[in-house]
Amino acid sequence: MVVPLNQIATVTMGEGPAQIQHLNGRRMISVSANAERRASGDVTKDALKLAQSLDFPSGYGVELGGAGKDQQEVFSAMFTALIMGVGCMYLILVMQFGSFTAPLAVMLSLPLSLIGVVFALLITRSTLNLMSFIGIIMLMGLVAKNAILLLDASRKREAEGMSREDALMSAGRARLRPILMTTFALIAGMLPVAIGIGEGGDFYRPMAIAIIGGTITATMLTLLVVPSFYDSIEIAHDRMLAKFHLRTTQRPAFVAFLQTFGEALLTLLTLRWFYRNARRLLGRSGVAPAVMTPQ
Numbered sequence: 001m002v003v004p005l006n007q008i009a010t011v012t013m014g015e016g017p018a019q020i021q022h023l024n025g026r027r028m029i030s031v032s033a034n035a036e037r038r039a040s041g042d043v044t045k046d047a048l049k050l051a052q053s054l055d056f057p058s059g060y061g062v063e064l065g066g067a068g069k070d071q072q073e074v075f076s077a078m079f080t081a082l083i084m085g086v087g088c089m090y091l092i093l094v095m096q097f098g099s100f101t102a103p104l105a106v107m108l109s110l111p112l113s114l115i116g117v118v119f120a121l122l123i124t125r126s127t128l129n130l131m132s133f134i135g136i137i138m139l140m141g142l143v144a145k146n147a148i149l150l151l152d153a154s155r156k157r158e159a160e161g162m163s164r165e166d167a168l169m170s171a172g173r174a175r176l177r178p179i180l181m182t183t184f185a186l187i188a189g190m191l192p193v194a195i196g197i198g199e200g201g202d203f204y205r206p207m208a209i210a211i212i213g214g215t216i217t218a219t220m221l222t223l224l225v226v227p228s229f230y231d232s233i234e235i236a237h238d239r240m241l242a243k244f245h246l247r248t249t250q251r252p253a254f255v256a257f258l259q260t261f262g263e264a265l266l267t268l269l270t271l272r273w274f275y276r277n278a279r280r281l282l283g284r285s286g287v288a289p290a291v292m293t294p295q
Helices: 040-052 066-097 102-123 130-159 164-195 201-248 253-268 271-284
Strands: 021-023 026-028
Touching (some): 102 130, 102 201, 130 164, 130 201, 164 201, 201 253
Antiparallel strands (some): 021 026
């Protein structure tokens, strides 16, 4: 049966969308723009602030999409890759050194490279993008090499009977030349990429800049900071072992281990530092802390 349209609807002339877009089963309107003379991440951040400041009716909202969403997903994946790479590096160093504490000095040297990365990107007016993030991941392995060379030579001299401080100084003098040679060779190899010579050079330029800046600062700071890190960590390790052996004479070994491990964990979290300072302040103010003594 044919029914006239005017019996079931009111036909009027008006305006409507030429195309209806859907995302995950919901209607959506996409707003896009090109970024010029500014980093796309900064433009996206300002656009999101502007969109979120609007008072949308109930049922409406804002969601990032397009290149901005892809960039966020890539950065989170790269960050995951960075964490996994550092974790695998630590496990390999534990097997090579035969110690859980010695590789910590190598791990603590990794953030030193980020200082040079930030300064290099600021000086060259580059941004933290996909290629510079790849350069940071590569830098983690390159920077660890210097610390590994230094600590490996130091531990060999310790095994020969030298004291820890003498071994560190001797290893620093012996490994200074190979560390500088590898650093200069790496910088020289990355200079053409950092200058941006050739077609597509600007795309790879941030990666080379990040590697060069991080290598320079990490090399200078590694020779000074890593020996101090290693000495402090090993002193704390020896102190904890002495406490554990002393406690095993007074209580079961498992209880002594838990107590020593908890104390080490509190030290790493700097909670013991706050506790000691609180005791000092109470002592200076004349308030004696309560102490429980066994009967």
